Amino acid sequence: MTVMMPAPIDQQEDEEVLVPHADLPANNHQPMEVVAQPENANTVESQPVEDPPSSRFTWRIDNFSRLNTKKLYSEIFVVGAYKWRVLIFPKGNNVDYLSMYLDVADSATLPYGWSRYAQFSLAVVHQTHNKYSVRKDTQHQFNARESDWGFTSFMPLGELIVDYWTYDSKKETGYVGLKNQGATCYMNSLLQTLYHIPYFRKAVYHMPTTENDMPTGSIPLALQSLFYKLQYSDTSVATKELTKSFGWDTYDSFMQHDVQELNRVLCEKLEDKMKETVVEGTIQKLFEGHHMNYIECINVDYKSTRKESFYDLQLDVKGCRDVYASFDKYVEVESLEGDNKYHAEQYGLQVSCYS
Helix, strand or coil, X not given: CCCCCCCCCCCXXXXXXXXXXXXXXXXXXXXXXXXXXXXXXXXXXXXCCCCCCCCCEEEEECCHHHCCCCCXXXXXXXXXXXXXXXXXXXXXXXXXXXXXXEEECCHHHXXXXXXXXXXXXXXXXXXXXXXXXXXXXXXEEEECCCCEEEEXXXXXXXXXXXXXXXXXXXXXXXXXXXXXXXXXXXXXXXXXXXXXXXXXXXXXXXXXXXCCCCHHHCHHHHHHHHHHHHHHCCCCECCHHHXXXXXXXXXHHCXXXXXXXXXXXXXXXXXXXXXXXXXXXXXXXXXXXXXXXXEEECCCCCEEEEEEEECCCCCCCCCCCCHHHHHHHHCCCEXXXXXXXXXXXXXXXXXXXXX
């Protein structure tokens, strides 16, 4: 919010003043995020300033779709020594739109004849895709009669609240999801990732099966069936046939397993089933990588290298800002000294660098 002291500017046509309203506890906070960015504020007596203060206020409302109140205030925030708050009508102010306004929080206690000018932005921020966020800018000369200002028709309620009971994933995205059996979200994430690798999906379809195979007893057939349904079904897909082909019972479906271990086991079984077929070697071609272990002694001329293959890597994420930082940490040089000195053949124990 940027606070300034200019003379008021004529109001815009699409702005709407809210009629006087009753107070509601300001701490009655209740998924959406509201960002209020008032930009200019003034009193009638004040003169313009060159560098007005600026501020950004974020209001996160949990369980927005469950709100059962006509209107809701944010907590009070201060900009340029003035107290403000955001006011919303979750079900609309007599319209089928989210209504949102900027409100002078202490209007009831201000002296007679007070006035305050502000330029500001109100926004609803989409949690995953910024292109769906909505932001509107406006300005207003706040006073005792018009102590809040904003937009009665900020955005359609149908765009704000997704009804997941009627949501059509296939229609909206072209894809469908996987049903969770109890605690199989980790497995579903892995299966969706593998499905979206075209070469891997094509290789699975080419794995040989027989007429006597049953999906519950054949991992290749169960995975083929699952991928086919993900590709052509209009609704979410069950994974019970696949987990039964793993030999899992109901108890296993409700137990959290390690996704890395599941990936290794699944790839090993598929790699074995692909032997002596047209897709033999697919797993290795897709997922095998190589790294070089390197040791160099500090005080003598000795080096040792060893090439190793891998299908996955364990990266640290704690304290790393992104995956690149995790890779940097993975390959950082370690010092082998003290009780951890490296035995360099004829040179004996030596202080070394390991990477």
